[in-house]
Amino acid sequence: MQTRFIGKPMPRKEGREKVTGRARYIDDITMPGMLFGATVRSPVPRGRIKEIRFDPQIPWDEFTIVTAQDVPGSNYVALIVNDQPYLADRLVNHAEEPVLLLAHTDKYLLEEARRAVRLEIEPLPPVFTLDESDEKKEIIWGEDNVFKSFLVEKGNVDDVWAGADFIVEGEYRTGAQEQLYIETNGVIAVANPEEGVTVWGSMQCPYYVHKALIKLFNLPEDKIRVVQTETGGGFGGKEEYPSMIAGHAALLAWKSGKPVKIIYDRAEDMAATTKRHPSRTRHRTAVTRDGRLLGMEIDFVVDGGAYATLSAVVLSRGTIHAAGPYNCPNVRIRSRAVATNVPPHGAFRGFGAPQSIFALERHMNKVARAVGLSPEEFRRRNFIREGETTATSQVIREAVDMQRLVERAFELSDYRDKQERFARENESARVKRGVGFASFMHGAGFTGSGEKYLQSIVGAEATPEGRVRILAANTEIGQGTNTIFAQIAAEALGLDFEQIEVAQPDTANVPNSGPTVASRTTMIVGKLVESAALSLRQTLQNSKLLADSYSPEDFSRACRDYLAKYGQLKSFSQYKQPAEIDWDDEKYRGDAYGAFAWAVYVAEVSVDTLTFEARVEDFVAVQEVGRVINPTMAAGQIEGGVAQGIGYTLFENVVWRGGRMINNQMTNYIIPTTADIPPIRVHFEEMPYEHGPGGAKGIGELPMDGAAPAILNAIENATGLELNQIPLMPEQLMEAFRGEHA
Amino acid sequence: MRAYLPAYELQRPASLDEALRLLASAPGEWRPFAGGTDLMVLLEAGKLEHRKFFSIWHLDELRGIEETIEHITLGALTTYTELQSNETMRREFPMLCVAASETGAIAIQNRGTLGGNIANASPAADSPPALIVYGAELELVSARGARWIAYEGFHTAYKQMRMEPDELISRIRLPRASAGDNWKQYYRKVGTRKAQAISKICFAGAARLGDGQIEEARISMGSVAPTVVSCTKTASILRGRRVNKETIGAAQGEMKKEIVPIDDLRSTADYRLQVSLNLLEDFLLSLER
Known part of the structure; x- marks a missing residue:
């Protein structure tokens, strides 16, 4: 198919504004009479609030002070389970939980005041780890500490153990991870009974904030307005948390009658906001002598922190991906998200899948070894193919060929030669080298019926300049939404790239096209952009203002003529689930995703036996993601996801003490620098997906899944050490080496 | 910014003499502020306890x-x-x-x-x-x-x-x-990543060889004690020895007594000790290379 924009490296729509510093982020914006807001947080992980004391050194009468008693509507963050208060009332359930809000014109004095509020809290016994929570010695949430559990059943796994030639068990763990977007969380709110509540801020999902503020203020929909300002990264970290900070600023604005800005500094952002869920996965696998999977039993647990937030959904994705791209006739996956007294864990690129895929791809190496096959040969015998079913019994209707991806990745990485050469050289080398890989898939869009319930709407409107403006709530957070939407619309309409504008997400002006999450923006929302644009053209053609064949100038003229005649031109398109998608939410069975992206990642590592430092020396990422819409940005997504995955594996260690993150600074929460990241060689196999715009599937989360298991598989290849926990720090590697030689 | 800025004072003496007079006027009250790369971090975090500073950055x-x-x-x-x-x-x-x-x-x-x-x-x-x-x-x-x-x-x-x-x-x-040509030098910083990292262990060593023997050695380490350590005993035990297994073992034995690493946010005492000994061995082996 000849295209003008799809598949072309179009420059970022907002790129020039960003690199010249003209883009205005929330902290660049100020309003007359604006106050600054701050949050007083619990220093203890669990307890009863006895008293709040105010140090008399501070002129408190100058401050706006908000507590739970000041909430005009319902004191909870409306999301899935409404268990998380905006401000703790009598009980606190995690350290850093917001208890009281302050506002003042002087942000330095505000900071002094924040530290001059003393919370007297009678401590209750806390639970800090998922193991403690799972053992239920202390019940801290509901009746059993369980936010949500799932059971996926395929075939009958109980029948396979007796006839299995090998049964292989393993346990795998992953740690928390901070999203570390460049721009910290921040909002400005204006709120009063006459005009209602308006919030501007850095966020992924304006309509999540909208929904939460309706409940918080008990106001009608049209009295709440949420506007996304230029956003410096999200990675999931600005999916649900902005509802909290937006509510706080709005409460202060409501009480003070003045605009209120809250910007977290890095230390507060890291200590108090969400992180990736830590996890524990146990595998028990039955396999035949010739390396065929007979049965897989998987127990997957994530630590949700103190409140439910999005844990149920994170757990769902982790559960569905837990058995990976393999054809196994009998599968049982039990999973649960449990409560601990730490700040709630939340959305983070990959959303549960990196955790369960890490476990699976380490475990597949273990099973291969037990059978006496190489990791690649064992996988080759079990890869899922078109017509076969996943763990949720979803029939694969794509012409997937995982083996071809393996071959391509091995060729690009020189895998076989390196494996042979390193094995020879490692004998005498102080620095051991190794190669390893992971093969995996990632579902695009919301799980199961999610998209059907969302019923996302996208609009296209003609502007007085004769351009087309896309109206969607999906946000540009650095990943390229604006550019991709413009490419899709320009392609569909045969217009110039510059003729497409993308409206600032503002709930007063754009329809609810759903959240900017779950690798759905391009595949799901992009398709709606395409159809809204086409329906706008249809209206022009039906009104006889535009001929069947037209130039971009003709189109502009038709838009202007239409506006002159009728005042405005907007057309909308709503999501309709493809007929073949069938999902049973009760049994957790059926078509979990409309499409999957498929990938094989190869890591080459070195392990210095002097310092026990593991480094990634080379990385090859091969994936099939449907049609690539913008090759530069797609490669950027993959490179960024792999870099984040390298951080997750070898660097990013959240250090907890008493339920608090104590390394909440960029000097001691270590993310890799460019010096720590190897060349990342990205290769796309392109197979157009019929329901995606221009044939595209989702891409954003996929690259987060593969680095961790590929790297630990490579370390195993280099050292012979079987390491099943990330982050893997040099200190743990040292202990593993000692264990080996003991 | 977690510091209350109005509580801080910063002077700018015109010359070194004036700066020294300021220091002498009330010893301990005024402290120098050079590049600010450590102090600004503390200020930002609200942890800069001292409040009175004078800038010396401009003093040629x-x-x-x-x-x-x-x-x-x-x-x-x-x-x-x-x-x-x-x-x-x-x-x-x-x-x-x-x-x-x-x-x-x-x-x-x-x-x-x-x-x-x-x-x-x-x-x-x-x-x-x-x-x-x-x-x-x-x-x-x-x-x-x-x-x-x-x-x-x-x-x-x-x-x-x-x-x-x-x-x-x-x-x-x-x-x-x-530090002349007859000195072999060995420096290795083990940080938390390749760049922009604070040390877990920092090792500096130099040795002068003659006739295959170590004539003189100096070793100093960072991040393994409350101060930077000069490992004088480890260095002196090397004098007159050849590099061999016995020498390495003896030096490592001395080093264990000279450093007192601790557990902290960045690493563990155990790791620091082990890697210090490994680096000492590597330093000694490097003399042969």
């Missing part, structure tokens, strides 16, 4: 690199960037240049000063181990005059220094004989 008397036959003398305000770009330094004192290049980001290297790094007295600082191995001396000036002291032994306990409250570090002097 504290800048410049001078060469004589015996010494290289560095003004206390010599930045990491200046240090690394000096030809003589690169040739004769490479460990210090590597330390400078591995400290912070480019922006930090442009502002961070050698004098400031010493006065900040962090046991995890990257340049002190190299300075000790090179036998550096410090010039301390005050309104009372100037004096030279050996840098080794300058740090007496965590953040404690052999320096009077009215004194300022003005220059750092490196004897060129300590």
Whole structure:
């Protein structure tokens, strides 16, 4: 198919504004009479609030002070389970939980005041780890500490153990991870009974904030307005948390009658906001002598922190991906998200899948070894193919060929030669080298019926300049939404790239096209952009203002003529689930995703036996993601996801003490620098997906899944050490080496 | 910014003399503020307890690199960037240049000063181990005059220094004989990542060989004790020995007594000890390479 924009490296729509510093982020914006807001947080992980004391050194009468008693509507963050208060009332359930809000014109004095509020809290016994929570010695949430559990059943796994030639068990763990977007969380709110509540801020999902503020203020929909300002990264970290900070600023604005800005500094952002869920996965696998999977039993647990937030959904994705791209006739996956007294864990690129895929791809190496096959040969015998079913019994209707991806990745990485050469050289080398890989898939869009319930709407409107403006709530957070939407619309309409504008997400002006999450923006929302644009053209053609064949100038003229005649031109398109998608939410069975992206990642590592430092020396990422819409940005997504995955594996260690993150600074929460990241060689196999715009599937989360298991598989290849926990720090590697030689 | 800015004062003396008079006027009350790369971090975090500072950044008397036959003398305000770009330094004192290049980001290297790094007295600082191995001396000036002291032994306990409250570090002097061609040098910083990292362990060693024997050795380490450590006993046990398994074992035995690593946010005592011993072995083996 000849295209003008799809598949072309179009420059970022907002790129020039960003690199010249003209883009205005929330902290660049100020309003007359604006106050600054701050949050007083619990220093203890669990307890009863006895008293709040105010140090008399501070002129408190100058401050706006908000507590739970000041909430005009319902004191909870409306999301899935409404268990998380905006401000703790009598009980606190995690350290850093917001208890009281302050506002003042002087942000330095505000900071002094924040530290001059003393919370007297009678401590209750806390639970800090998922193991403690799972053992239920202390019940801290509901009746059993369980936010949500799932059971996926395929075939009958109980029948396979007796006839299995090998049964292989393993346990795998992953740690928390901070999203570390460049721009910290921040909002400005204006709120009063006459005009209602308006919030501007850095966020992924304006309509999540909208929904939460309706409940918080008990106001009608049209009295709440949420506007996304230029956003410096999200990675999931600005999916649900902005509802909290937006509510706080709005409460202060409501009480003070003045605009209120809250910007977290890095230390507060890291200590108090969400992180990736830590996890524990146990595998028990039955396999035949010739390396065929007979049965897989998987127990997957994530630590949700103190409140439910999005844990149920994170757990769902982790559960569905837990058995990976393999054809196994009998599968049982039990999973649960449990409560601990730490700040709630939340959305983070990959959303549960990196955790369960890490476990699976380490475990597949273990099973291969037990059978006496190489990791690649064992996988080759079990890869899922078109017509076969996943763990949720979803029939694969794509012409997937995982083996071809393996071959391509091995060729690009020189895998076989390196494996042979390193094995020879490692004998005498102080620095051991190794190669390893992971093969995996990632579902695009919301799980199961999610998209059907969302019923996302996208609009296209003609502007007085004769351009087309896309109206969607999906946000540009650095990943390229604006550019991709413009490419899709320009392609569909045969217009110039510059003729497409993308409206600032503002709930007063754009329809609810759903959240900017779950690798759905391009595949799901992009398709709606395409159809809204086409329906706008249809209206022009039906009104006889535009001929069947037209130039971009003709189109502009038709838009202007239409506006002159009728005042405005907007057309909308709503999501309709493809007929073949069938999902049973009760049994957790059926078509979990409309499409999957498929990938094989190869890591080459070195392990210095002097310092026990593991480094990634080379990385090859091969994936099939449907049609690539913008090759530069797609490669950027993959490179960024792999870099984040390298951080997750070898660097990013959240250090907890008493339920608090104590390394909440960029000097001691270590993310890799460019010096720590190897060349990342990205290769796309392109197979157009019929329901995606221009044939595209989702891409954003996929690259987060593969680095961790590929790297630990490579370390195993280099050292012979079987390491099943990330982050893997040099200190743990040292202990593993000692264990080996003991 | 978590500090209450109105509570802080910053003066800007016109000359070094004026700065020294200010220091002498109320010893301990006013403290110098050089590149600010450590102090600004504390200020941002609301952890800068001292409130009165005077800037010395603009005092040219504290800048410049001078060469004589015996010494290289560095003004206390010599930045990491200046240090690394000096030809003589690169040739004769490479460990210090590597330390400078591995400290912070480019922006930090442009502002961070050698004098400031010493006065900040962090046991995890990257340049002190190299300075000790090179036998550096410090010039301390005050309104009372100037004096030279050996840098080794300058740090007496965590953040404690052999320096009077009215004194300022003005220059750092490196004897060129300590680093000639007959010295083999070994520097390794083990950080939390390849760049922009604080040390978990920092090792600097130098040795002079003759007839296959170690004639003299110097070893200093960072991040393994409350101050940067000069491993004098480990170094002295090496004198007159050949590098072999027995020598390595003996040296490692001494080093275990000289360092007292701890568990902290960055690493563990166990790891620090093990890797220190490994680096010592690697240093000794490198003499043979």
